[in-house]
Amino acid sequence: MLRITLHVCHASLILCTWKIHTAHGTEIINGKKVPDRLMLYVASVQNNKGQHMCGGFLISEDFVVTAAHCDKLNPISVVLGTHNLEKVDDGTMRYNVTRCKHPDFNSVASGNDIMLLKLSKKVQLNNKVQPIQIPKGEMKVKDKAKCRVVGWGYTRAGGKVSNVLEMAEVTLTNRKECKTKWKSLKLDLPNNVICAGGHNAKAGFCKGDSGGPLVCGATAAGIVSFNRECDPNIPNVYTDVSKYVSWIKKIRTQKQC
Incomplete structure (x- = not known):
């Protein structure tokens, strides 16, 4: 995953006012173990x-x-x-x-x-x-729909690494609202993304697994992209697979x- 901190410039990614760190492993906050027969x-x-x-x-x-x-x-x-x-x-x-x-x-x-x-x-x-199936064409996800994010590793900020796959339920966020939240941090939300969480969300990815799936129903609708250092008020951002x-x-x- 990516952890984003304000007011630092990371030259290699040319993101002034932001510092982006890649993190090894995964952190699924308030998740639960995935049964062996699923996912x-x-x-x-x-x-x-x-x-x-x-x-x-x-x-x-x-x-x-x-x-x-x-x-x-x-x-x-x-x-x-x-x-x-x-x-x-x-x-x-x-x-x-x-x-x-x-x-x-x-x-x-x-x-x-x-x-x-x-x-x-x-x-x-x-x-x-x-x-897993992916969308057959462009798909509009519904605001407040319940989806799941999956990954290995940490189960809480500052916790210990676990090698067991975990999943957490997340709620999709209105794109306009998501864009406004990120705009307040001086980042224009990129095109072709899905947002989830915000509003003091208790579950999601954090310091966690880039590239993992956002699963809505039986479809991989998104790919874990970035968030802002586990801030529960700022929605997590996923690439829109559709x-x-x-x-x-x-x-x-x-x-x-």
């Missing part, structure tokens, strides 16, 4: 040391979706088929990847925070691994970036 599409995006860097989700036998800003962490593989990152069989659960970052991504503040990871071999779908359906379809059809 079989969630992927752990990992570096060359086998460390969890970002979340992701399987959409077909050979593609995982994650956030474009995770590219900076140099992910080289994904793990599928387990909710416990202490129980990884590299021979059957780990897949090397080729990264297909959205060509118009520059920073989370400018949007297009989406990346496809092409797996080195097709996943064997079974009772431990199944893809706005990138044609791009995703093109990559999947070509089988390459």
Whole structure:
């Protein structure tokens, strides 16, 4: 995930008045453990040391979706088929990847925070691994709809890391209201995003898992992008997957970036 702090300029991302930190692992606030039989599409995006860097989700036998800003962490593989990152069989659960970052991504503040990871071999779908559907076209999510965000790691700010997958229910926020909230922090909300939380929300992601799914019903509607240092009054921001359906379809059809 991204933690954003006011009044500092981070030159590498050219975001004056903001400092953006990537964080390892995930933090799902006030979440609960995901049963082994559910959410079989969630992927752990990992570096060359086998460390969890970002979340992701399987959409077909050979593609995982994650956030474009995770590219900076140099992910080289994904793990599928387990909710416990202490129980990884590299021979059957780990897949090397080729990264297909959205060509118009520059920073989370400018949007297009989406990346496809092409797996080195097709996943064997079974009772431990199944893809999740994505929108078939542009989809307007309803204000105040209940969705779920999923990830590994911390369960509270300042807590200890857990390797068990957790999920939390979040409430979608009106885009105009979300835009106003972020405008007060001197950030123009990028296009093609979904907001959730705010109003002292008690659940969500925090210091947590970039690239993980925002699941509405049975559909991956969003991708964890950024928030403001766990501030419960500022909505969390997710990439709107429905706005990138044609791009995703093109990559999947070509089988390459």
